[in-house]
Amino acid sequence: MSRSEDLYSRAQKRIPGGVNSPVRAFNGVGGTPLFFQKGEGAYVYDEDGKRYIDYVGSWGPMILGHNHPDVIGAVRKQLDFGLSFGAPTEVEITMAEKVCELVPSMDMVRMVNSGTEATMSAIRLSRGYTGRDKIVKFEGCYHGHSDSLLVKAGSGALTLGVPNSPGVPADLAQHTITLQFNDIEEVKACFNEIGDQIACVIVEPVAGNMNCIPPAAGFLETLREVCDQSGAVLIFDEVMTGFRVALGGAQEKFNIKPDLTTLGKVIGAGMPVGAFGGKREIMEHISPLGPVYQAGTLSGNPVAMVAGLAVLNKISEPDFHKTLESKTIALVTGIQAAADELNVPLVTVCAGGGMFGLFFTDQECVTTFADVQKCDTDKFKLFFHHLLEEGVYLAPSAFEAGFTSQAHSEEDIAFTVAAAKRALAKLV
Ligand code: PLP
Secondary structure, eight states, X not given: OOHHHHHHHHHHHHSGGGSSSGGGGOTTTOSOOOOEEEEEBTEEEXXXXXXXXXXXXXGTTOTTOBTOHXXXXXXXXXXXXXXXXXXXXXXXXXXXXXXXXXXXXXXXXXXXXXXXXXXXXXXXXXXXXXTOOEEEEETTOOOOSOGGGOSSOOHHHHHTTOSSOTTSOHHHHTTEEEEOTTOHHHHHHHHHHHGGGEXXXXXXXXXXXXXXBOOOTTHHHHHHHHHHHHTOEEEEEOXXXXXXXXXXXXXXXXXXXXXXXXXOGGGGBTBSXXXXXXXXXXXXXXXXXXXXXXXXXXXXXXXXXHHHHHHHXXXXXXXXXXXXXXXXXXXXXXXXXXXXXXTOOOEEEEEETTEEEEEOOXXXXXXXXXXXXXXXXXXXXXXXXXXXXXXXXXXXXXXSOEEOOTTOOHHHHHXXXXXXXXXXXXXX
């Protein structure tokens, strides 16, 4: 028995499903989840000491790779001063200033402890600001596990086949309107009918929770237009794309300014951090300035802030994202070429910076949730396990994006492409 198998059976006795977040349980691919002991650069090491090239990066935060000296050094230094005060600290201001500098649509920002909190709070703020109840989201997009947003959700909810969770009151879910990602006409029709009742549109500008689907030409522009016309708040959920597809996130890459932005993952460097922010006029409705209540005992925690700031400073260095993107392109074009040579139907996507997708399908391209559902998840499972044997760790679900980091070397990419070729050959 491997140590992971041993730990998994122990974990299952006291932790539901043996994990503290569902998609870690390997339900999407079968088998025993790996228990990790440490990470270093582009690699993670399991409890049996086996090394893997990591394309999960703790589901996104590890844009510098694991255990980066700047991050660890900043945390060590802060530890000498104490863990938490429940009172303001200077580093929170520095963080807010840095975020607003990198994401110019954000005039003000409030720190929270997770992406879920960020989106939940942004939705409440939009409802409080507009005085309207209805929200629009897109099928297959995932915005965390708050009640209003667990309607036709992606990510683990999709992997486990529960996009609508029991426990979400129907009275609340009825206010969540779900449309098709990249369907411009459907968005327009919805707003023509009930635009004046809609508080906000929340969207992943690149949908990373149903694999990896970039926005179609004109889609984000249409969202901006209908929100401007109707007075609805446009929220870009950049928990995944923020600081990853470009320094200023997807809004910089696609040149669209949302009213509010939600952030997570990279901003915390692996510590529990999220943030939401945007136009001053809207943010001034948050307590204690305004009446929309939102709070957090540990929000803006100084240890988490110094870790996040270390990452934001590092990724602000010239050409950071250009270099990262060239690695991601080398990876996906290498895997695509191998698949083409072997006649394995595969579509690969680089969404910019360090974010990519792999779809096992004979469709020409994958642009909608319906297209994603036509992909071959059985092939993905086999591919995943073959790569795991080779020492390459992909997200354990066909519905998740992949992430590269600064720490991935050319050799790591070349090794992965060669391993992928061997894995693909076994699928023929
Ligand atoms: N929004 C997006 C786009 C996400 O990808 C996620 C998590 O994967 C969340 C929100 C929720 O973030 P968290 O898991 O930190 O609550």
